Amino acid sequence: MELLPTQQVALLSLCALYILLVPHHFLHAEKVPEGSCCGYSGMPGTPGHNGLPGRDGNMGEAGPKGEKGDPGTSGAQGLHGKLGPAGPAGRPGPAGPRSMPGPSGEKGEKGSMGLDGISGQKGDQGPPGPPGPLPAIDLVELQSELKALRDVLNKVTQFTFTKRVGTKYFLSDKKSGVFEQAVAACSAVGGVPALPKSQEENQALIGMMSSSEHAWLSANDRTAEGTFVDLQGTTLGFSNWKKGEPNNHKGVEDCTITDFNGSWNDVNCDLSSIIICEI
Template sequence: MALLKLFLGALLLLQFVLLDGAEPQNLNCPAYGGVPGTPGHNGLPGRDGRDGKDGAIGPKGEKGEPGVNVQGTPGKAGPSGPAGAKGERGPPGLPGSESTADSLKSEIQHLNTKIAMLEKAASFNTFRKVGQKYYVTDGIELTFDNGMQYCKDFGGAMVLPITTLENQALLKLSVSSGLSSKRPFIRITDRETEGQFVDTEGKQLTFTNWLNGQPDDYKGLQDCGIIPQSGLWDDANCDNPHPIICEIETEFTL
């Protein structure tokens, strides 16, 4: 017991030594020495500490919904690139066609030519359309050669039927114009080779309508063809005047 008192006295002395020279504190604790006091109030929060190290990477999240497929606005046009190398020569093109203006001009000229022919045909006293031809006459009587030139001057030729239809039309025109009895010339001759009648261009005849026993070259003076009232052909003297009937070809119809 004496030893315990001694220890407590030493402890109290040490407390005085430590507090010697310090500011006296107002102790609100009425407890006796050596007995624990009541807990004090919490102090102010300390300063924030430094950031800690990154933690571990978390698991991969779920796949999101697909975005809306909308095309953005076009960007600005970039600068032109450098010119490329010259290409190889291409194959020749097709021949050019006649321009519209040239074609129209040609058609107008063709039309004017045909109109002029129709006007010439209408200028005769008598004319008859046969297929693509007009048989025309004014009743003039000339020699064979003069008759050829006469028709040529009108843009036509001395008449020469090349089908049965044309032969019949020529006979009708000859009768209606009062020329059948005078036996008009037709454009055939055997001047080059006796007995071989050809047209005035030397072409072989594709149609003939000779009277029985004709041509006979009566007295050796008949080298040109004529068409009598029967419509059957005969030969006659080229230098004797006969009615001249011309034919004018045209594609137009009245």
């Protein structure tokens, strides 16, 4: 087996070290095997050339995770991505301020007449037609209406104070009496004590009264306590009670009066109040 130069140098160095360390008598006592190093060490030879690089070793086990490094510097801005799909429509924003009106446009040309129309001059007015038939007159009905009007006029002229509201008349001579006297006096002229059926009638009624007066109304609850009706027993469709009224004070208030403010109040039927009739 042929030794490399570096191996020869190493072997010679070992032999020289052996000669220096082993005693001289021991060297003479034993026979040195043939072919072994037994000469004097020579001068060190020239170092040999470096051998070829060895093969890469196997990869070792993964070490522990190191600490997070400092963030790197920002890179250059990339290219714009593709346009994404449109998002849902947002809520409408508030209306902006109204702008100033623009200038008026020029007047356009008059349009042409349609196919169905024919442009022509206005014709002369034709002669008047014959008179139409007169409406039929029911003489009996007309005479009845005239008689009713005459009767109302006669009744109205009998009183000093009169007030018309719609088709109704309020009449009074400002005479006073208890409720039954008011009913009798109004019945004599074909009427009843006043009973407004709307705010308009209520205002017209108090226009006939002074600040110290109060007048009888037809409303009463003599048949059923707490249920006010007119003289025919019909439930009231309109009322204007004073606050806290009707209260049937002491259990004897079954008739109704109105004061000059138009406020109604239930009172004793034997109270004396002015009489205002309606027809």
